[in-house]
Amino acid sequence: MNNAELYIGMRKKMVQQLQQKFQYGREVLEAMNAVPRHLFIEKGMEHLAYEDKPLPIAAGQTISQPSTVALQTHLSGIKKWDKVLEIGTGCGYQTAVLAQLGARVYSIERQRELYLAAQKNLARMGYDKPLLFFGDGYKGLPQFAPFKAIIVTCGAQQLPQELLLQLEIGGRMVIPIGEEKQQQTLAVIERIGENEFNKTTHGKCSFVPMLEGTNK
Ligand code: SAH
Numbered sequence: 001m002n003n004a005e006l007y008i009g010m011r012k013k014m015v016q017q018l019q020q021k022f023q024y025g026r027e028v029l030e031a032m033n034a035v036p037r038h039l040f041i042e043k044g045m046e047h048l049a050y051e052d053k054p055l056p057i058a059a060g061q062t063i064s065q066p067s068t069v070a071l072q073t074h075l076s077g078i079k080k081w082d083k084v085l086e087i088g089t090g091c092g093y094q095t096a097v098l099a100q101l102g103a104r105v106y107s108i109e110r111q112r113e114l115y116l117a118a119q120k121n122l123a124r125m126g127y128d129k130p131l132l133f134f135g136d137g138y139k140g141l142p143q144f145a146p147f148k149a150i151i152v153t154c155g156a157q158q159l160p161q162e163l164l165l166q167l168e169i170g171g172r173m174v175i176p177i178g179e180e181k182q183q184q185t186l187a188v189i190e191r192i193g194e195n196e197f198n199k200t201t202h203g204k205c206s207f208v209p210m211l212e213g214t215n216k
Helices: 003-021 026-034 066-076 093-100 112-124
Strands: 083-087 104-109 131-134 147-152 167-177 184-193 196-205
Touching: 003 026, 003 066, 026 066, 026 093, 066 093, 066 147, 066 167, 066 184, 066 196, 083 093, 093 104, 093 112, 104 112, 112 131
Parallel strands: 083 104, 083 147, 104 131, 147 167
Antiparallel strands: 167 184, 184 196
């Protein structure tokens, strides 16, 4: 068995385990089964790619753990052709899962090193559609708004108001909110009217912090 086949087997097993954990939905699981997570992992750690764990990437950041990516994708309600904004591209794994679902993906990263790495990773795997931006996710992308969904993959202390206004009515933001790293709550904010929002919560989570500004 060569490496590629080995990884396909490991990925299948990961998806089976996810399936037993929660009803993420068939499309989400199929997308997770298609994206080669090991190609986003730092050299020497690829063998851990299909465990349900976050792993360190460049610039002191992490690649989200598979069940978190599945949950955020599920909660976003994203379908083919939907326009979605991701805050925190990291190495591009969640971006690839959204692209695999057929969404029109926009993603912002504040660490230049990661923005460049994600570009390389996604291009190498043939995901040439996602539009990646180097910048501060707190500002969003007003020039491309409104979005059907905004997935924030870093922990915000408070709800970023500028971003909320970039949701279309009926659209959803999936965001970890909390002061401390270990005490974030995963929230879904639905825009139900021009100035009306509805919030639901979906358990505790632990993300790297959402920081202001950019890091060259
Ligand atoms: N979506 C990634 C998660 C990477 S970790 C994945 O699939 O694995 C979260 C990322 O958010 C980090 O790379 C961090 O640099 C980035 N981040 C933090 N604050 C940000 C901000 N204000 N704007 C854009 N990116 C931000």
